[in-house]
Amino acid sequence: MKLALIADLHLDINKEYPVREILAAILKEKEADGLIVAGDISEDSGMTMREAEKLEREADCPVWYVPGNHDMWSTDFARRSTDQIYADYAADPRCLVDKRVDLHGDNGPVCLVGDIGWYDYSFASNLYSADELEQMSHGGRTWQDKLKNQWTADNRGRMQLMVDKLEKKLRSCGERPVIAVTHMLPVDDFCVPEEREGWDYFNAFLGGSSLGRLYERFHVTHAVCGHVHFRKKVRRHGITYHCPCLGYHTEWERFSHHGDDAAWQIGETLQWIEV
Template identity: 35%
Template sequence: MKICVVSDLHIDTYPSSAPLSIIDALCTVVQERKPGLLLVAGDLSSDFRMSLAALEEIERRTGLPCLMVPGNHDLWNWHDPELGTWDIYNRLLDYPHNLARGPYRVNDEWVVIGDSGWYDFSFGDTRFTKEEFLRMERGGRAWNDREFAPWDRPAPEMHRYFLEKLEAQLEAHRGSSILLVTHTVPHRHFTVPLPNDTWSYFNAFLGSEAYGSLIARYTDSIRYAVCGHVHYRKRLTFHRTELICSCLGYAKEWRSADVLEEMRVSVTDLELHDPQP
């Protein structure tokens, strides 16, 4: 079975007056590729209601299950400042194909496991202290999760929550072929290349080395690990697992002015093959 993978659609940042919407473009690419399953690795929008509506529209128009994990933007309380991040996380659980509800069994061989993931600052430059990262601000620039994603605990503890949850699910499915999904990145390969003065600090908020170590521990089972968040389109073979970051990103970051052309180069097809005998 083929699964089409994409991330970081950010539909609320694209002009609603455009002749073709981001969802139109995604549905067209899905018609062209004819997969059996879709996956969006988070950041559909910065408004959970809009993200939920988009997922329902994608499923209705394609007739396919659209698996997802919440990205940090999906979890933002920008439009609902009275809500905490857990409130929004729980509202997103209403969506049946949110992997945060639990693993999705594709067939006898394959299972998809995923959740948002968070960050523990391990990708930040070691010249900064933990206290400096906890401030989530440097040189007058703040990392917006500080204001719009107010969890009930510091970021490294949220990171650990997701790490432990995912590890328990991986352990329970060790005999299967696994596609693992996090919104945040599991490997330094997907952080912003250095030297870069701004990102030597802000890479801290992209993911965690510990997710990579988790993949390494379960690499015999995890055939693919998909992430988003950083708006790259990159792949890397890591131990026996293929890591994939397959983001659409913001229109200002695109190489083409054509949403359909950009969607075609953003969506990655993965084959969920049966294992070699």
């Protein structure tokens, strides 16, 4: 079974480029058996769900996704609370929140589980106190979740809830190999180098090591994440960690001189696994 991995499509920010159409064509051409999207499809939950459905139809293969922090944003909590948005995702058949997908791999059954994950500040430099990190603001910059996500009132509590939910799902997989998907980073290998201004602070909001430690206790073979807009893959303790982020078109230039050649960028971003 051939599965494609990608994250951070940001279809609204990248709207000048036919990202969904190009992605669907590649999946068809390569005869993918499914696509896993590790969050940040758009900044509107309705759009994210609609685009996932369209992508599945156009690519003619199943699409599974977890929401990213952008997919969870609300600019009016009275109208759309963070918990309501999360509940809407849980009800979407393509979203991995509150579900386990049982796949028929080439060598036997494989489980697919996932959720957003969250952050617990464990990736920040220890130069900063918990109180400073709770501000989610540093050097005149504010992490946007602070303004657009109500969970930021208790980030570490939310991370613990996510770890507990994922643990339950992982336990239900028994001895089967597992593909685990979060938007947030489970390992610090994908953090932004601390030399880049402000990131010794803002790495706090990229994920947490409790996710990676959780995976090591179960039969996770592949872990997929996004969020940090890198395109990387590392192997740690028998688990292959994938970070396949398309990112914003304004960032594409830094990946290569191909710049705004969307087809090249999408092809280069996709990672593939055989299960």
